[in-house]
Amino acid sequence: MISLDLAIIWAGIIGFGVIMYVIMDGFDLGLGILFPFAPDDESRDVMMNSVAPVWDGNETWLVLGGAGLLGAFPLVYSVFLPALYIGVFLMLAGLIFRGISFEFRFKSKKNRHWWNRAFCGGSAVAAFAQGAVVGAYIQGFAVEDFVYVGGALDWLTPFSVLTGLGLMAGYALLGATWLILKSEGYVQQWAYRITPKLLVAVLVVFGIVSLWTPLVSPEVRDRWLNQIHLIWVFPILAMVCAYVLYRAVKRQEEGLPFVASLGLFIFTYLGLIASKWPVIVPPNYTIWDASSAPESQLFLLIGVLFVIPIVLAYTAWTYWVFRGKVRVGEGYH
């Protein structure tokens, strides 16, 4: 059955694209969220310079995911976007302001404080909207006969507000640990100080969401309590990552905090997928229900399999070229 295989391959590609986007644009957005709390404008220069070479490449995955969903899982595209209509707009507006302030803050001296605001506001709104999407996904969507029938603000519930705030905290954590890796001196010391606080915030939200989710989604409750016990490995590994992160910050290690927070994200993400698999449009539709025609999935697969290695190679090369510390006063004159 070729259609079955293609749906799983595409689920893998989209799933990979989503986590690539979340962790890579995550630390960019996180730095934006932390921007107003930075010690001074020089440290803001360091924060921005540390992601300047890579942020736009990171956004690649979002666009690829959007177009890929239409090609491979059109039901996801045609249910999520109407259901999250307002949220999607806020996210796009946030990303646009974040993007142009990235470009113009570098070229601007007199108007720099405006670009600071646009950078922080855009990042915060985009991060919140993305977190709320996760919450809405866990809640599920009112879909009848493959068409979204709910209202404009169904996605905005106390639960999704919590996941929105949670992802903001999570992105800020990624941003802070990235900054530990990429900075030194007082900027790095500041990042060391805020990381444990952010970790606590993330874990608190993580705990509330974990307790709340079974109440929001009976399917997820059934999956965790009655079906597959192996699923518990993901939250346990996530907790291990949190512990490693805490210890690494105490010992003032430089690379490990970032790696550990990546692990925290990845295992949480895997736990979320395992809660829903193979449902992709909760509560009722699986990846096979959501698939486009097999010939379309195959036609698109050829191009995507060709370009993904190139994008990955380019990304890896960029990170390699710009490895090492960003210093205060560097990159400007």
Added chain:
Amino acid sequence: MELDPLLLSRIQFAFVVCFHAIFPVFTIGLASYIALLHGLFYKTDNQAWDRLALFWTKVFAVVFGMGVVTGIVMSFQFGTNWSNFSYATSNFLGPMLSYEVVTAFFLEAAFLGVLLFGRGKVPEGVHLFAAIMVAVGTFISSFWILSANSWMQTPSGYEMIDGHFHITSWMAAIFNPSFWYRFAHMVMASFLTGGFVVAGVSAWFLLRDRDVEANKKALSMCLWLLLFLAPAQAVIGDFHGLNTLEHQPTKVAAMEGNWETGSNVPLLLFALPDQEAQTNHFEIGIPSLASIILTHSADGEIPGVSEVAPDEQPPVALVFWSFRVMVAIGMLMIGVAIAGLLLRRKGRVFQSPFYLKTLVGMIVSPFIAVLAGWVVTEAGRAPWLVYGVMTHAQGLTPSLTGGMALFTLIGYVAVYTVVFWVGIYYLTRVVRNGMLPGTAEVTGEVERAKRPFSAAHTPFDGDFEGASK
């Protein structure tokens, strides 16, 4: 008043896509021009070509960046406001739009960086190759998008199963009957856009006696190109019109403002179409000329809008007038190109301030013409979203309310207004900075292909140079 989500969604899509389109339509033409400049420099070793290439590459970088920023929204528009349409057509449009994205990423990752930042770091031949590949890439990107649009105009190579389009022949679907005409018309429009912008900016510099040698070369070359391109576009447009007559007769009827099918149809120069009365007021026309143009015979029969029921008719006045705006600008372009030839023969092409000022004014003309042309083809197929198969109303997101659509419409207008003015403001600064080497350059900014703006080193504020020292 009841807010109509259908109307608001159409306005929103038109706004977002028009706003986005002005950037790629320019970059497609400019990319080829830059490749040409690199080729000339490679062949002749004349520094003027190199300086021009460097300057226009900076402009290209900023405009390309604006296109990317505004393009992100496009890939979500289909789903947010037109979910029934996206779902029904996803088997074809999904792969088409994704291939456009894939092409763009491949282009950025592989060649854009070399073009923007490779000067002096890679051999000249490699730099030239990258410039050519970027130009080719812009064509491939527009290939996918125009194929998708043409398929919506003249759908083919599919069968309907349970309300879904399933592709039976990719060749027939991709190379659908209107594709090549639209593609040729659009590529030519991009060349004309690039040509008139370069000519106008060169004229602007000449009026100020800046970089005279290089700008004379650029202007002279552009005028030769436009002398060929502008009339060629009229011929291609004519063929495109004949193709439309065959596949979408009602659209042609609306373009001509012709309500009743008949022969000896006049070419209307002026009219006020009245949709309710199904007739025109204050007609001024040239007898039988529309019949001659479209059928090559004075008594040739031209279809009328009234052939189809009123609820299947496009908005005639909009299509009629947009078409006239496009054609009028096209004629003006041909006139300006010919005037250039006449002035050149008298040796005054660089000396006539009036002509140079006209060229500066013509900078906006190709953009207006392109948008007017798209209004003709898009409004002209109304009420069909997929011609003859699915209407706009059927394609709309069922859960969308007028309030939601109004909220995002206002939002996009607000966001894009900021982006547009900041972008245009910055672009004019880059152009004003011109080709003078080393003026107010910001050094040390991280330069990456994925951040095309970083290729333009012009500061954003007026007093940057003083403040930074």
